[in-house]
Amino acid sequence: MIRKIQILGLSLAALLFTACGDSGPQTRGVYMLLDTSGTYTEEMDKASNIINFLLLKLNPGDSLAVARIDSGSFSEKDIIAKVTFDTRPSVTNQQKRGFREKMDDFISGLKSSPYTDITGGLIQAVEFLTETGVGNKTILVFSDMEEDLKKGHVRDFTLDMKGCEVIALNVTKLRSDQVDPREYMKRLEHWRARIEEGGGTFRVINDLDRLQSIFGE
Amino acid sequence: MGLSDMPQLWPGQPGLSLLIWIALIVIVLYFARKPAHSSIRAVSRLLRNALHLSSHSVLMAEERLKHRNREVLFSMGQEASERQITREFERMETVIHRDLAGFPTIYRKLDEQITRMEEDYSRTSEVPPTPDAWVRAVDAVSNIPSNGDTMVADVLNNIHESMNKAQKHAVEEYREMFHERHHLLKKLLPSWRRVNAALCEVKKSVDSLDERSKEVDSQLEKFEHICKGKSAGERMLSSSAYTQFFISTFVLLIAVGGGIVNFNLIAYPMQEMVGGSSYLAGFKTSNVAAMVIILLELAIGLFFMESARFTRLFPVIGALDDKVRERMKWITLTILVILASAESALAYMRDLMAAENQALSQSLSGVPMVMGGESFSSIPTAVQMVIGFILPFVLALAALPLESFVHSSRIVLGVLGAVILRLVAFVLRLLGNIAHHVGSAIVHGYDLIIFMPLWVEEKLINRTAETKATPVSDKPQPQPPAPAKPEPSK
Incomplete structure (x- = not known):
């Protein structure tokens, strides 16, 4: 009888230890790229709302970073604000307030850039999200998805986007898209192909009232 | 396996081949009839016996479970009853300690009161002293007629006045004494009341004890029932x-x-x-x-x-x-x-x-802070x-209902287990009977498949019997005498 109890106890302990390895729902990392080129700076109010939404939705333990897309985006200098929220809700709230203040400062002093290096921004985003070690990696690209590289910059290579979900937000239609809508389709298809080739997934959310779908809600 | 998959005995004639196959199968089945019947019956019997045996075992298990349930039920009831009886005795002890512990004091008080009352009562019964004998003699002398002698008359008058005074004094004494007796009797009233209160107190305690003892009696009766397993x-x-x-x-x-x-x-x-x-x-x-x-x-x-x-x-x-x-x-x-x-x-x-x-x-979200409802x-x-x-x-x-739940669920689950076992026993017995009847049905079905050779066999047997029964010569055989009809019994 004692032996049976011992075996049962050991089995339960083993089960508990193996179960402890299960971390439950994974932490989430969101990296948001803001296009600051040309007239897209006029869309910053919408970007601000999206950031507020992200701050409301992210939980303790999650990570958030916002970076700008400029002439050369593959740089830590382009990260405007980044944070990994504390596990305690009260500290998380303070961090969210601090993040919000940083973003407000950035938007108020924003200057537009002449070029749009989306690929560089994506590489930087993947690097950041990999470093944070989060479970779910989401990259939000707030841009018209029209890449305009500085002369000499090389970006025509396969991206490593494994495990990343790229969501293009508020992809505005350019004047040329009005003339030929196929341009718009072609542009989006080009990005889809590149990201899926790198092992990631790609989707577009243009209706900013349905931001809940970012987190699959 | 379809019809076309069967090897054709007659090439190009599937229908004929099928008929030959059927005939062959029927013949084989006919010759294997007896061992097949025995096997089917043996298997069905085996199944029926095995299932009946299982059913019997399950019923025995159910009986054991019921017995065990009964034991547990009585044991728990006994324990609960013991606990209640102990509690009642504890209550009685409390009552005795609280109320009857002061009984000697009450008894002493009662005794004192009664003694005092007796003394007072005996004092009330004291009769005032009767007038002395000389008073009567003097009264008789004072009533002697004076016969006109003034001196004698004066003396007698003086004596008479003295007598009247003495009588008046005696009456006053009597009055005083009666007054004192009334006073003593009046003093007895609170004593009676005190005695009455003390007795009421005792009665209350005894009544309470009586109620408790009735409760104990009822519990003991219950306990007795449980112990006897009624x-x-x-x-x-x-x-x-x-x-x-x-x-x-x-x-x-x-x-x-x-x-x-x-x-x-x-x-x-x-x-x-x-x-x-x-x-x-x-x-x-x-x-x-x-x-x-x-x-x-x-x-x-x-x-x-x-x-x-x-x-x-x-x-x-x-x-x-x-x-x-x-x-x-x-x-x-x-x-x-x-x-x-x-x-x-x-x-x-x-x-x-x-x-x-x-x-x-x-x-x-940019919504202005609402500062209403501060008071709430x-x-x-x-x-x-x-x-x-x-x-x-x-x-x-929640420990209290938990204890009741743990104890009562043992009984309820036991009863439920017994019901399930009985159901299982019934199903096993039913399956055994079904197996037996299915065996019989298969035997009949088997005979139905080979009905043709069976029919032929029956015809042949009948013919053989008829041949044996038919006499060799055509002479009519003498009829055996008809048996005498029995008399109808009245």
């Missing part, structure tokens, strides 16, 4: 167990509801202590911690109830020395109060955190704190 006792105990089971289940469900409310009250603020993003076995660590605290409260509550002798779930605690048990009671109560205070603080913290989240949401804002906080403080004690009280 069916009335069994019925009473069973019905009591079912009632206890349903009531305790209901109360436990209410306690579970309280536990859920408690959990929701403390799970969120627990994130501040153990973090809001860690998981344990797939569950949020904060939720696990909240659940552990609730279970801890339940366990401490159980120990408290046990050490306070409200429940008897742990014989080890019941067997502890009274002093140790008393110490344990106070320690568990202190822990319970600490946990209740901690919960109250967590409930307060939950309110603060909710307000903080609300403020952050409003600032992020403290009410939910206070209510949450009070609920947080009370719920641990409510959970501790």
Whole structure:
């Protein structure tokens, strides 16, 4: 009888230890790229709302970073604000307030850039999200998805986007898209192909009232 | 296997081949009839016997279970009855100690009162002294006629006046004495009242004891029924167990509801202590911690109830020395109060955190802060704190229905087990009978397949019998004499 109890106890302990390895729902990392080129700076109010939404939705333990897309985006200098929220809700709230203040400062002093290096921004985003070690990696690209590289910059290579979900937000239609809508389709298809080739997934959310779908809600 | 898959005995003639196949099968079946019948019957018999045997075994198991249930029921009833009788005796002891311990004093008081009353009464019976003999002689002399002699008349008058004075004095004395007797009798009244009150007090105590003794008698009668294993006792105990089971289940469900409310009250603020993003076995660590605290409260509550002798779930605690048990009671109560205070603080913290989240949401969504309802804002906080403080004690009280549930569920589950076993036995017996009849049906079906050779066989047998029965010569055989008809009996 004692032996049976011992075996049962050991089995339960083993089960508990193996179960402890299960971390439950994974932490989430969101990296948001803001296009600051040309007239897209006029869309910053919408970007601000999206950031507020992200701050409301992210939980303790999650990570958030916002970076700008400029002439050369593959740089830590382009990260405007980044944070990994504390596990305690009260500290998380303070961090969210601090993040919000940083973003407000950035938007108020924003200057537009002449070029749009989306690929560089994506590489930087993947690097950041990999470093944070989060479970779910989401990259939000707030841009018209029209890449305009500085002369000499090389970006025509396969991206490593494994495990990343790229969501293009508020992809505005350019004047040329009005003339030929196929341009718009072609542009989006080009990005889809590149990201899926790198092992990631790609989707577009243009209706900013349905931001809940970012987190699959 | 289809018809086309069968090897064709007659190439190009599938129908004919099929007929030949059927004929061959029928012939084979005809020749294998007896062993086939025996096999089918043997298998069906085997199945029936095996299933009947199993059914019998299950019925025996059911009987054993019922017997065991009965034993448990009586044992529990005996224990409960013993407990109640002990309690009644304890109550009687209390009554005797409280009321009848002062009986010698009451007796002494009564005795004193009665002695005093007797003395007073005897004093009231004292008769005033009768007039002396000389008074009568002097009275007779004073009544002698004076016969005109003035001197004698004066003397006699003086004597007469003296006599009158003496009589008046005697009457006054009598009056005084009667007055004193009345006074003594009046003084007896409070004594009577005191005696009456003392006797009433004694009567009350005796009546209370009488009631208790009736209760003890009833309990003893019940106990006797249980000890003798009478069916009335069994019925009473069973019905009591079912009632206890349903009531305790209901109360436990209410306690579970309280536990859920408690959990929701403390799970969120627990994130501040153990973090809001860690998981344990797939569950949020904060939720696990909240659940552990609730279970801890339940366990401490159980120990408290046990050490306070409200429940008897742990014989080890019941067997502890009274002093140790008393110490344990106070320690568990202190822990319970600490946990209740901690919960109250967590409930307060939950309110603060909710307000903080609300403020952050409003600032992020750009909605201006609403500053209304300030006067009511403290009410939910206070209510949450009070609920947080009370719920641990409510959970501790769940030990009482839990004990009833544990004890009564043993009986109810036992009865349920017996019912299931009986059902299983019935199904096994039914399956055995079905197997037997299926065997018979297969035998008949077998004969139906080979009906043609059987028919031929029957014809042949009949013909052979007829041939044997037909006489060799055509001469008519003498008829045997007809048997005499029996007389119809009247």
